[in-house]
Amino acid sequence: METLYNVDASYYGAKIRSYLQYKSIPFTEVLGDRGVFSTKILPTVGWPVIPVILTELGETLQDTSDMIDHYELVCAEKSVLPQAASGRALSYWLELIGDEWLKLPALHYRWRYNCDFAVREMGRNNDPSATADEQLRVGKKIAKTFQGWCPIHGITDHTGTAIEAEYLEFLRLFEKHLAAFPYLLGGQPSLGDFAFFGPLYAHLYRDPASGVLMREAAPKVCDWVIRMNSFNSQQPIEEHSWVDFESIPDTLSHLLNHLSRDFVPVIVEEVQALQLWLQSSSDVIMPRYFGEVDFVIGAGHPHEVCGKRKLTTYGQWMMQRVLNVFEGSRDSQREKIIQLFSCFGAHSVLDIAISIRLGKRNFQLVRDIEF
DSSP states (O other): OEEEEEOTTOHHHHHHHHHHHHTTOOEEEEEOOHHHIIIIIHHHHSSOOSOEEEOTTSOEEOSHHHHHHHHHHHOOTTOSSOSSHHHHHHHHHHHHIIIIITHHHHHHHHHHHSHHHHHHHHHHHHOTTSOHHHHHHHHHHHHHHHHTHHHHTTOSHHHHHHHHHHHHHHHHHHHHHHTTOSBTTBSSOOHHHHHHHHHHHHTTTTSHHHHHHHHHHOHHHHHHHHHHTOOOTTSOOOTTOBOOTTSOOHHHHHHHHHHHHHHHHHHHHHHHHHHHHHHHOOOSBOOSEEEEEEEEESTTSTTOEEEEEEEESHHHHHHHHHHHHHHTSOHHHHHHHHHHHHTTTOGGGGGOOOSSOEEEETTEEEEOOOO
């Protein structure tokens, strides 16, 4: 049986827990308190992070994308990746959006409207046996790190109103799609569903103020959250019930267009800037952030604003997953991927040129060279 070190408020913890439940992979969930960090996570991973999995065979898994890759290989049933190359490329694109772009509403709503709740929960998770006063003191200290992520990702008082407007439109479009389909890509959960579930459950459904907003604005999204949080081995799932990737439903294309409109320029500029940085640097281990860039939220709408955010290295690693499918496909399949991504205005990401790739070593992002 696998051991999942996690906390319920974790963005990525929600993603992998739902996936493990869906795949019927036996696991024990252990609260990631300070004792677990000091005795289990730091000695193996080397830095404080949640979630972490210790497999039955004693292997440590840290990144949720790596976790899912691992289990897709060892447990082929109920795959979350379509067989069609276009569907696989789209799945990785959705994972990238869920993991990296939905951080904006998730972090914004948590730290603007749910701060007290989050602080107290972080204190309780750190040491459930401590007094309430001590939990509050420690919770405030822990929260400072997470609050510091907001300006890093361009979440400020200046961009807050636009982030809220974009999130409400996302809820409206996702609600409309879920009126026709139970999941993002049809009748069964895809990789994208689990990536979206992370922020939508851990931050935007569980946190009280944003939870009220979701229940009022998007009841079908709430139903999807509950569905994604309650998989069991007896739950019937119609496998291979994907949408037609050569003619995706309008509800899906509208949702994807909304999410991709502002994110495409961000990821294109980020990868291009990282390629230039890598050419001038000999660093092997990648920093988490390496510069700053202007970006737009709500392009073409009355709430449009410009902000600044840090350039990240992790976005390229995830974008490589999309491009691996595209570049490894036959010409006819590539054309289908181009046509699919053109449906929602993201075809330009397929032209991103990556000459210096990134890989993983010892739970760190590194320049992809032979070791």
